[in-house]
Amino acid sequence: MRSTPTVAQLRAFVAVAEFQHFRDAAASLGVSQPTLSQSLLTMETNLGVQLIERNPRKVLVTADGQFLLPLARAAVDAVDAFRAAALPDSWLSGPLHLGVIPTIAPYLLPSLLPAVHLEAPDLQLHVHEDQTDRLLAGLADGRLDVAIMALPVSDARVSTEPLYDEDFVLAVPAEHGWAGATGILPSQLRDEELLFLEEGHCLREQAVEVCLSSGVANAGETNARAASLSTIVQLVSAGLGMTFLPDSAVKVETRGAQLGVARFADPAPGRRIVLVHRRTSTRSEEFEDFAEILRRSVAVGMPSVRRA
Amino acid sequence: MRSTPTVAQLRAFVAVAEFQHFRDAAASLGVSQPTLSQSLLTMETNLGVQLIERNPRKVLVTADGQFLLPLARAAVDAVDAFRAAALPDSWLSGPLHLGVIPTIAPYLLPSLLPAVHLEAPDLQLHVHEDQTDRLLAGLADGRLDVAIMALPVSDARVSTEPLYDEDFVLAVPAEHGWAGATGILPSQLRDEELLFLEEGHCLREQAVEVCLSSGVANAGETNARAASLSTIVQLVSAGLGMTFLPDSAVKVETRGAQLGVARFADPAPGRRIVLVHRRTSTRSEEFEDFAEILRRSVAVGMPSVRRA
DNA sequence: ACCCATGATAGGGAAACACTATCGAATGCT
DNA sequence: AGCATTCGATAGTGTTTCCCTATCATGGGT
Numbered sequence: 001m002r003s004t005p006t007v008a009q010l011r012a013f014v015a016v017a018e019f020q021h022f023r024d025a026a027a028s029l030g031v032s033q034p035t036l037s038q039s040l041l042t043m044e045t046n047l048g049v050q051l052i053e054r055n056p057r058k059v060l061v062t063a064d065g066q067f068l069l070p071l072a073r074a075a076v077d078a079v080d081a082f083r084a085a086a087l088p089d090s091w092l093s094g095p096l097h098l099g100v101i102p103t104i105a106p107y108l109l110p111s112l113l114p115a116v117h118l119e120a121p122d123l124q125l126h127v128h129e130d131q132t133d134r135l136l137a138g139l140a141d142g143r144l145d146v147a148i149m150a151l152p153v154s155d156a157r158v159s160t161e162p163l164y165d166e167d168f169v170l171a172v173p174a175e176h177g178w179a180g181a182t183g184i185l186p187s188q189l190r191d192e193e194l195l196f197l198e199e200g201h202c203l204r205e206q207a208v209e210v211c212l213s214s215g216v217a218n219a220g221e222t223n224a225r226a227a228s229l230s231t232i233v234q235l236v237s238a239g240l241g242m243t244f245l246p247d248s249a250v251k252v253e254t255r256g257a258q259l260g261v262a263r264f265a266d267p268a269p270g271r272r273i274v275l276v277h278r279r280t281s282t283r284s285e286e287f288e289d290f291a292e293i294l295r296r297s298v299a300v301g302m303p304s305v306r307r308a
Numbered sequence: 309m310r311s312t313p314t315v316a317q318l319r320a321f322v323a324v325a326e327f328q329h330f331r332d333a334a335a336s337l338g339v340s341q342p343t344l345s346q347s348l349l350t351m352e353t354n355l356g357v358q359l360i361e362r363n364p365r366k367v368l369v370t371a372d373g374q375f376l377l378p379l380a381r382a383a384v385d386a387v388d389a390f391r392a393a394a395l396p397d398s399w400l401s402g403p404l405h406l407g408v409i410p411t412i413a414p415y416l417l418p419s420l421l422p423a424v425h426l427e428a429p430d431l432q433l434h435v436h437e438d439q440t441d442r443l444l445a446g447l448a449d450g451r452l453d454v455a456i457m458a459l460p461v462s463d464a465r466v467s468t469e470p471l472y473d474e475d476f477v478l479a480v481p482a483e484h485g486w487a488g489a490t491g492i493l494p495s496q497l498r499d500e501e502l503l504f505l506e507e508g509h510c511l512r513e514q515a516v517e518v519c520l521s522s523g524v525a526n527a528g529e530t531n532a533r534a535a536s537l538s539t540i541v542q543l544v545s546a547g548l549g550m551t552f553l554p555d556s557a558v559k560v561e562t563r564g565a566q567l568g569v570a571r572f573a574d575p576a577p578g579r580r581i582v583l584v585h586r587r588t589s590t591r592s593e594e595f596e597d598f599a600e601i602l603r604r605s606v607a608v609g610m611p612s613v614r615r616a
Numbered sequence: 617a618c619c620c621a622t623g624a625t626a627g628g629g630a631a632a633c634a635c636t637a638t639c640g641a642a643t644g645c646t
Numbered sequence: 647a648g649c650a651t652t653c654g655a656t657a658g659t660g661t662t663t664c665c666c667t668a669t670c671a672t673g674g675g676t
Contacts (some may be wrong), residue, residue, distance in 0.1 A: 004391050007315060022623060035665050037624065047394040054623065057674060071393050075386035082379040083312050086355040330654060343634045345655065362654060364642050
């Protein structure tokens, strides 16, 4: 009892005060909401001071909390400064060539780039957008250091670090009966016109797989050959059919488009996104830190996905 | 791996750098030496930097360590500042009346007072030196807040918080054959002239008890009526007999005296020193903090005792 | 009146912690 | 030389803490 606060507890306080929201704050720290609640509560109990006032609809910092917040921030910053100074100078610095598959890049990068700039300012990030097999080739011959792609990755030369999981949803024409629907079963796709990305996109393979394993025949035999999700979404809103979208793309792609969204019944089909690097890389530990930065930026920037 | 350092690890680094000695540093933090070693080693491993150079006979701070030490100190201080500011203002502040029995006070206070001044600067300590029963009376009627004494304490109105354990040793004339001896058995006291403190000192009761339970008859029936250990030590060095000393008194009392010391065989007789306060006190938690300050100051100031 | 969002709570499995006991190396004493 | 001592590292173990998933309670919005 009355023990000194831990760094995690101080971070919890600072984050909650910043976000005024437990769930977001927890995501930004890479922990679950109950863990954050308990960290904060433990510290408040130990110190005998209430720092945060929890109204069921609103979170706000008490007067004591306002007074203590700069001190907590200073403590956290001091610890971080120590860590930053102690890590070798080459840690997360210099050029890093990052590959990203096309069905992730446009939606992930807007939250990813600022986070990397903030947490690893010495990292010069070079982003290469390409399909899975070409990214793996790039890793193999050294043009890339790391890559973000979807499982499955069948290449024994690389190892993977989980980042997040996301569901697939269906993008349908706005006037389609399924717009806004939930609980759709894959087998119901049998009678629908389906559009797919062109060959080579892993998302296409996965969507086709979902269809085939649900008894939907002829999947993927359409003539549409869209090269990007943006293009295919245009086709959908023109009423030519429906398509699979990863959840993380919904927000951007439905913006200003005549588009409806239908959700699958649990367990919804989906995909796991991972960070990949050469198994033999000497920087594996560094890449674990990088993955953690990604996970945290994803947790706040794309709240519809599940942190791995 | 590569996790951020904990406060305990930072404290470990600072303490080792300060003391240049693992054991002392561990004592100052109130942990065991292996615990300290591991804390430091874990942090060094996580950060990938060696902070401390361990030569088997000497401990010194590496160049990296020298550079990082101020940062670590700043981090620890920031956390402590937060804690100090967060605890209620009345915490460990204001007047505190502390009773201490006479066979402890002269040896404990020199290390105790600076430590309290350092760790609880707002505490105005009033020390009352007196015998056990009068201290208990003082606690009961409110003249005292806490007291330091030896077990057993047979008073249901108070509760006790362990501080440390210490052995008894025998102070003998310098020319006595037992000077410097170890492995003495209490039963060997049968043929020796024993001196005791006057009635009312708990140390007297305990010494007599040791003798009686070892079959040494007539113990305590001598005519000497010494009122303090300093006095009795004078009698011993004059060759009038031998006496029991608590281990913590040996260093001071043998200074400049014609005195030899003999140690008992394991398990040596001894006593447990505790902090006592009214069971009904509203400040019990505060006193636990106070006890912890005492334990730490004892661990560095009186290394011959065993922290409880 | 229903539903959704939010934070608190319960319970369990895993990881970290801190202790005791012991070791190996190096020094200093006789 | 030889022996005892001192110091930090290591082994092994039991406990605590941590953090997750699942669920609950409560209040506002529709």
